[in-house]
Amino acid sequence: MIELFSEEAGVSTRIPGAAAAMRKAPRQARSRAMVDAIVEAGARVLDARGWAGFTTNEVAGVAGVSIGSLYQYFPDKTALVDAIRRRHFDAVLAVLRSAIDGRAAPEALVDGMIAIHRDFPALHRVLLDLPNPYASEAAHQAFQDEYLRLYGVVVARHRGPDDADGLAAHLLSSAIEGVIHNAARRGLLAEPGLRRELLVLICAYLDIAVTPAGR
Amino acid sequence: MIELFSEEAGVSTRIPGAAAAMRKAPRQARSRAMVDAIVEAGARVLDARGWAGFTTNEVAGVAGVSIGSLYQYFPDKTALVDAIRRRHFDAVLAVLRSAIDGRAAPEALVDGMIAIHRDFPALHRVLLDLPNPYASEAAHQAFQDEYLRLYGVVVARHRGPDDADGLAAHLLSSAIEGVIHNAARRGLLAEPGLRRELLVLICAYLDIAVTPAGR
Amino acid sequence: MIELFSEEAGVSTRIPGAAAAMRKAPRQARSRAMVDAIVEAGARVLDARGWAGFTTNEVAGVAGVSIGSLYQYFPDKTALVDAIRRRHFDAVLAVLRSAIDGRAAPEALVDGMIAIHRDFPALHRVLLDLPNPYASEAAHQAFQDEYLRLYGVVVARHRGPDDADGLAAHLLSSAIEGVIHNAARRGLLAEPGLRRELLVLICAYLDIAVTPAGR
């Protein structure tokens, strides 16, 4: 499971204001386990039932804790959603970083994204459609910025540094998101053909910009 | 605005069972205007406030009609959502058809999609992630099938008929969806660069398959 | 059908205040037919669907008139209920009177009651359980008084005039009501055995008082 409060997480991973949303920092191991269980249950419920089925009582039930305990650690539903989102988005950023660190970026990127979405196929989509009260803009913006910055690195490594406005990064990330999310919704994530075609798409797009004359 | 009950709509556009969801078919001009106003208001609310802010009273208020009138035409909330979705999806299919009819498919496709999503930037995303009971499965499946079939025509025209399993169509549609929806969410739909890059992506993907040896 | 506004109805039949509830006296034949149709439909709906299904729109629909026309003749739901009740209770009183006029009272009484309840088996019960806003006490009391008075005549003819407090009349009427209504509810009204046993009950009760020593 992705650690929510890992000290070794990169600095840029920490979303500002994140910890502040927690009613109390869980110092004890038991508390930490409880928080993890709640976030895990929340992700599961959000993924399986969507926003409509995502009630605090349901999450508490799935987590196996009382509703009172849930509110011991999360001041309100918003804070819980924030934690779930943070966990998921951290995982996405981790995939991006590891893809950048490796040499064969596209393959690592695709495989990592597929892996993330296999556990909670619908979660990411749902998180992107935050109902109004749950959209803590600052945190979300921070994620978006880092997300696009990392994609920009990917683009730059293949296309060169001519994507000053970040449009190519935006396009590439959006297209990949779209493919992954739709495949997840239709249960095609495990399909080898999907992985192949997505790689084709990515390479085509990145190459074409590098050697536009070559076409 | 897309007419919901236009007589001149192509037959194949009508999703079977669609009209059945209406409590009563609006015959008078006034009734028709009221239904249109409600659907329009519903789309606006769903777009602006998301699923959580989409309450029947809010929609009625925005439409400027009483809540009773809303329920005169829509037996319940799901029927209203269905109508909104039908309207949007019909528009999407119309764009696809018109792009196929023309010779320069990609440009028409991209421009049409951008045009559709400019009015209600977030609507389509929300519509894709409806809570379970709100999806009248048959109608939705009918849309999906037609949607992929039309994309398949686009793919076949450029790549040739070697996409038997429809994977390329799936991939292309998903990627375009992802790009359009993300751009809509970030307010980049009017950006000329976005249009250009999306065309690059599409052409790259379609060409590459046509002449895979050429790479 | 029982005429609602028959001029030849006995004076004691007219419930005071009844006509006042009508918004306008239907002078034209068409109006009168419309009122009859509405009352008939109301009885049918009340009988078949009970209080919960008895809505003004439903009654208008069954009567084949517009809701506006219904309100043309009945100022509100209460007035409609009153008319239905009046019609049914008038029929009940008519049966009682005719049974008294004949010589073989019990048979005529039982047969008449069974006949009345065969058309609308549940109506009488429903009318006895008037929801609060529909209980126009004065009219109801007038019916009750006449009803018990007539039963008192039946009792007196067999038992003699020693039922000064009307208790025997009350008992006899209540018992018959109970039997008829329960049989109606269970679909046993046509059962010959039921008629026979009810006669046995009535005769036993009336005879026993006349000649208590004879047993």
Add this chain to the structure above:
Amino acid sequence: MIELFSEEAGVSTRIPGAAAAMRKAPRQARSRAMVDAIVEAGARVLDARGWAGFTTNEVAGVAGVSIGSLYQYFPDKTALVDAIRRRHFDAVLAVLRSAIDGRAAPEALVDGMIAIHRDFPALHRVLLDLPNPYASEAAHQAFQDEYLRLYGVVVARHRGPDDADGLAAHLLSSAIEGVIHNAARRGLLAEPGLRRELLVLICAYLDIAVTPAGR
């Protein structure tokens, strides 16, 4: 008050499927008291205001609990009605059983029925005429069967076993119901004369069948 969840209740008293209607079984003393208060309040409201005045908010208010608490224990309005009915019908069956156990059946029967209906004079009538969806058919049928069976025992003990089709039991029960309910509605339950006359009726009917030639 009749205990709703008493452990010592006879097994045959429990209508199968009855407890299943409860959202959660009240384990704590406080919960049990709350459920009792709600059912009690429901009976009071149904009795006093009839079906039309029986709103869940009204019941909650009379019970002195919040509407949320009501729904914590009763999944919907029908479940509450079922509980009220069960309570009343259990009391009726208990009276019948105790009357059968004693030797002087008619007196015990009449006194028991009068006692039951004195608290909520109009309740039983209303319960018999519930709108369609509110009758959990199986449970209601089970009550009816047992009810008629016990009346059949009473009949058999006095008239002999010649009521194979149960018509006499049906008639006797219906007549008694009618008398009791009408008396309750008119506030005559406490009247000694009523008790006397009802006994006369019952004895007359039962005796007459035993010695039909004696008349």
Add this chain to the structure above:
DNA sequence: AATGAATGAGAATTCATTCAT
């Protein structure tokens, strides 16, 4: 700290009644 019963504002839906056509 943990529990889960209790709360009540808010959302969906109905239906008696009005009134413009």
Add this chain to the structure above:
DNA sequence: TATGAATGAATTCTCATTCAT
């Protein structure tokens, strides 16, 4: 006069949140 679309108060039910135990 007849129509039926429009209205909105009233009703059922949910779920985020609190607090007594």
